[in-house]
Amino acid sequence: DRRVGPDLGPDAPAYPQHEVPSWYRDAKFGVFVHWGLYSIPAWARPRRPGEHVPVELEYHHHQYAEWYANTVRIPGSPTRLLHEREYGVGTSYEDLADSWTIEAFDPRRWMRLFADCGARYVVPTAKHHDGFCLWDTATTSFSSVRRGPRRDLIAELAEAAREAGLRFGLYFSGALDWHVSDFAPIRSATDLFTLRRNDEAFARYSFDQLMELVDRHAPDVLWNDVDWPDAGKTAGPSSLRALFERYYEQVPGGVVNDRWGVPHLGYRTREYHSEEGVTPWVWEATRGLGTSFGYNRAEDDRHLIGHGDLVRLLVDTVAKNGNLLLNIGPRADGSLPEDQVERLRHLGDWLKAHGEAIYRTRPWVRYAEPVGAPVRYTVGPDGAFHLIAMDPSAGWLRLADDLVESARATASWGDVPAVVDASGHVTIPPGLRGLPAAVLTLRQAHPGTG
Numbered sequence: 460d461r462r463v464g465p466d467l468g469p470d471a472p473a474y475p476q477h478e479v480p481s482w483y484r485d486a487k488f489g490v491f492v493h494w495g496l497y498s499i500p501a502w503a504r505p506r507r508p509g510e511h512v513p514v515e516l517e518y519h520h521h522q523y524a525e526w527y528a529n530t531v532r533i534p535g536s537p538t539r540l541l542h543e544r545e546y547g548v549g550t551s552y553e554d555l556a557d558s559w560t561i562e563a564f565d566p567r568r569w570m571r572l573f574a575d576c577g578a579r580y581v582v583p584t585a586k587h588h589d590g591f592c593l594w595d596t597a598t599t600s601f602s603s604v605r606r607g608p609r610r611d612l613i614a615e616l617a618e619a620a621r622e623a624g625l626r627f628g629l630y631f632s633g634a635l636d637w638h639v640s641d642f643a644p645i646r647s648a649t650d651l652f653t654l655r656r657n658d659e660a661f662a663r664y665s666f667d668q669l670m671e672l673v674d675r676h677a678p679d680v681l682w683n684d685v686d687w688p689d690a691g692k693t694a695g696p697s698s699l700r701a702l703f704e705r706y707y708e709q710v711p712g713g714v715v716n717d718r719w720g721v722p723h724l725g726y727r728t729r730e731y732h733s734e735e736g737v738t739p740w741v742w743e744a745t746r747g748l749g750t751s752f753g754y755n756r757a758e759d760d761r762h763l764i765g766h767g768d769l770v771r772l773l774v775d776t777v778a779k780n781g782n783l784l785l786n787i788g789p790r791a792d793g794s795l796p797e798d799q800v801e802r803l804r805h806l807g808d809w810l811k812a813h814g815e816a817i818y819r820t821r822p823w824v825r826y827a828e829p830v831g832a833p834v835r836y837t838v839g840p841d842g843a844f845h846l847i848a849m850d851p852s853a854g855w856l857r858l859a860d861d862l863v864e865s866a867r868a869t870a871s872w873g874d875v876p877a878v879v880d881a882s883g884h885v886t887i888p889p890g891l892r893g894l895p896a897a898v899l900t901l902r903q904a905h906p907g908t909g
């Protein structure tokens with residue numbers, strides 16, 4: 460029962476054409492940061508990987524800690540019970556704003572870490588569904604400048620990101636803002652579509668907020684979430700069309716995602732999912748390191764993706780023409796959870812050794828083989844062809860027929876020549892068998908260059 464979008468009628472705006480910029484396609488790896496009031500309670504009912512939650516409990520047991528403001532309002536939810544126990548019945552979620560202190564916040568350290576771990580862009584939340592603004596906005600007093608930290612966190616993050624050589628994007632919750640809505644809590648997928656404002660005043664509010672951020676920081680990525688208020692989807696000075704036109708004018712190398720609810724997008728997004736194969740469109744896989752974007756203190760190492768699986772997730776995504784936007788959920792005080800940092804560093808170490816097979820590459824005509832050892836393919840800007848073995852511990856693999864000839868002539872594991880026999884059997888050097896993925900590079904032009 461997905462709500463049919465508004466009938467935009469004959470005056471439906473014509474949206475600007477805008478290519479996904481090559482910096483974005485070359486970047487391959489970005490860091491998402493969900494940080495806000497929800498990081499104070501930092502709690503959602505932990506969901507074990509693969510656990511099935513019946514659809515009627517989806518929202519009652521929401522695994523996203525950043526949804527606390529909604530979950531806490533569902534009578535009897537585990538979040539409501541925890542909140543009453545820890546904060547008392549009389550404390551609202553919004554009251555927490557005044558208790559937010561960020562004594563451990565060090566934006567330069569964050570950005571140096573992300574850059575050192577191989578990220579090329581960073582996308583922090585400017586405003587999530589709770590409506591709390593992390594920048595010096597003139598549109599509301601519900602912000603990190605007027606409450607709690609009394610600091611313009613987006614400005615500090617923007618400066619630190621660019622100082623660290625990172626592209627700087629912004630996440631914005633276009634459709635949901637629970638501070639300026641007074642609906643009942645969302646308890647189903649249907650509620651998610653019906654319990655939201657679509658009026659002109661809200662469309663203008665969202666437009667004004669996002670334009671403040673565009674005018675002030677010229678973000679390289681506009682990462683809108685869920686949808687946009689319907690009243691902003693028709694013609695008018697504060698319409699989405701006007702927003703895109705102003706954005707592209709001010710940020711010619713900028714890029715938007717695909718969650719605006721109108722027939723305009725930059726790259727497509729997949730959340731905790733992947734594409735099936737190489738796609739003609741540019742896309743981005745996003746997920747938390749665990750089952751939540753906002754920090755969830757109820758999660759432990761068992762809930763987080765394995766170090767090796769994280770490397771293979773990036774490789775698989777890139778081979779399918781995607782980027783990975785990996786989320787970090789800082790604690791309220793601005794410190795970064797050690798188990799998250801550890802995975803980021805492990806990915807960074809792999810990228811330091813094998814980044815040539817990732818950055819600035821493009822997919823080949825196929826991303827993998829239907830049978831045989833799991834491999835992924837990428838093609839470098841210089842024509843170098845990379846076969847990435849996804850299970851080096853097997854010790855060997857058999858090349859597809861169309862690769863054997865060029866492999867026998869030029870293949871190497873880094874600077875170690877590869878041992879390839881006439882049947883395409885190639886040995887994986889023992890020293891590489893402990894890696895999460897090993898890279899065989901063919902330097903010579905090969906069949907089917909993508």
Ligand SMILES: CC(=O)NC[C@H]1N[C@@H](C)[C@@H](O)[C@@H](O)[C@@H]1O
Pocket residue numbers: 523525526684685730745752
């Ligand atoms: C598919 C979709 O609309 N997801 C919304 C979801 N996006 C994540 C990146 C987080 O920000 C969630 O809190 C948000 O609800």
